[in-house]
Amino acid sequence: MEIQTMTALSERFPTPFYAYDLELAQKRVSELLSIFPEETNPRLLYSFKSNPLPALARAIREAGAEADLTSPGEIEAATAAGFEFSKALFGGPGNGAEEIDAAIASGVRRFSIESWQDYEVIGAAAARANVLVQGLLRVNPAEPPKAKLAMSGVASQFGFEEEDLLENGSRRLGQFAEHVAVEGIHIYWGTQVGGPEELAACFENAVQAACQISETAGFPLKVLNFGGGFPWPYAKSGEGPDLQPLRAELKRIFENAGAAKEADWWFESGRYCSASSGTLVSRVMDIKDSKDRRFVILDTGIHHLGGMSGLGRIPRFAIDLIPPAERTGELQKMDIVGQLCTPLDLLGRNQQLPEDLQIGDLVTIPNVGAYGVTGSLTGFLSRPTPLEICHRGGEVESIFQIRRGHGEVSIENFPQEPVSEALSNA
Ligand SMILES: Cc1ncc(COP(=O)(O)O)c(C=O)c1O
Incomplete structure (x- = not known):
């Protein structure tokens, strides 16, 4: 996706979001x-x-x-x-x-x-x-x-x-x-x-x-x-x-x-x-050094992308995180993680990223239109699901968000007596 399109969308919509061309x-x-x-x-x-x-x-x-x-x-x-x-x-x-x-x-x-x-x-x-x-x-x-x-x-x-x-x-x-x-x-x-x-x-x-x-x-x-x-x-x-x-x-x-x-x-x-239509647009929330590693913490993670990799269905540790074009510093190994309270929330280990990457930077992950949200652990830790924005050349056509709200379902929707009893009384 064009970098200008991504930046323009990020001015209108909160990150993280998927943009589908x-x-x-x-x-x-x-x-x-x-x-x-x-x-x-x-x-x-x-x-x-x-x-x-x-x-x-x-x-x-x-x-x-x-x-x-x-x-x-x-x-x-x-x-x-x-x-x-x-x-x-x-x-x-x-x-x-x-x-x-x-x-x-x-x-x-x-x-x-x-x-x-x-x-x-x-x-x-x-x-x-x-x-x-x-x-x-x-x-x-x-x-x-x-x-x-x-x-x-x-x-x-x-x-x-x-x-x-x-x-x-x-x-x-x-x-x-x-x-x-x-x-x-x-x-x-x-x-x-x-x-x-x-x-x-x-x-x-x-x-x-x-x-x-x-x-x-x-x-x-x-x-x-x-x-x-x-x-x-x-x-x-x-x-x-x-x-x-x-x-x-x-x-x-x-x-x-x-x-x-x-x-x-x-x-x-x-x-x-x-x-190819889908790009996940996210923001760097924190950058931390721990022992011999640098962690880049994003406002997205395995609840939005590739949570199913744990099941072996989707490859692990293989994302490309695209930094902003103006970050031209020397490349340094960093681990890309999300906001979930588990070390499993790891999107990429030892990624080569510019050393001047900063908190607040807008970053993108390409080629996630398939098995992005559908392959994710959207229910884990109750973080909001990402917006999903459909556009043509940056012109937004429609926006979706799955699992909005707390999901309560009325008990009235279900039979009052066990189904087996209802059948035997029929
Ligand atoms: C029966 C069947 N058809 C089609 C597909 C789609 O596969 P792909 O997204 O790799 O094209 C799958 C994926 O698991 C499948 O099980």
Whole structure:
């Protein structure tokens, strides 16, 4: 983000805040769409989990993406952002009847099916609503295409085991046929998969698995959802790899895709679409020397950015803190911490920062539009959540703030007697 834009916003709005450049998000969506060959009849699904902010999601929709949804809150955000639910996909493990009922009531007709239990829950919900929905079987492939991809091809709570579908698919998949048309495969290999070569390796494996499963289990392959994993730096400066060479790879894979040539090819992306749009703007609150270390204390921390790194989902100690341009002193190692009362509130260790950095300086962390607020510990220590400001070239369009207020919910919203009693009295 332009430094002038950041400074101008900081004069109007209190730090810390996230500023999202909607034009950048749209540019990224166009880049991705330009990679998918027309003959694949491609569809790009925006993964709301990376950032559900309706204004940002609306910009992403206007650039040509549909919705990849996993929760009632994401459905609400997608409604506000004007997505067409008949083109959306709803998925995720362990969904209950209420979630699926709500998705169907919103108009969702495509579901990623994660297990036999999920198949049953979706089948029952579709029967209750008396609709026919389309199901994509999410598959955990027998093997990962590369060892480092940890979310697929290893033991996982996501998707059917490939072997299970090959063995039992033809016998069990007719069970809810009246209300669930199983017509495709969904394989999500992981996040930050890598450049064109790594992505192509995953996609090629997906084609093979999808053809084999659909043929053996006896259902048509109308949709093949490749997941995504399109990479972008997280809280670091710079850009993701050039993905244009993937277009030729996809064309090559399509030529040899057998039955998958008849399918529509879908791709999912959260990070690539939203990451570059977001910058976290913060202020230096204190600078302290302790023993052999210098600590820079910011008015932000793991409650606003990357708290989930503790879960290993987001890399640690890797942020780039951009100091003001006028700080030109010699670089010195400093630890960047926040205001939380825990040593875990560490955004970067041994960062090289100018020695003349001062209390009150405005600093920024780039590339945090994806999994910034959504990947954070917003409830911890009751500090305010950051403002989230959507703008185009500095022109503010809308402002959001999640978890405003103390969150009390009226007890009247809940049944007065235990649900089990209400059922037995019915
Ligand atoms: C099934 C599925 N689809 C899409 C995504 C989005 O991934 P990314 O933000 O890396 O594009 C995820 C992330 O965990 C996911 O689990």
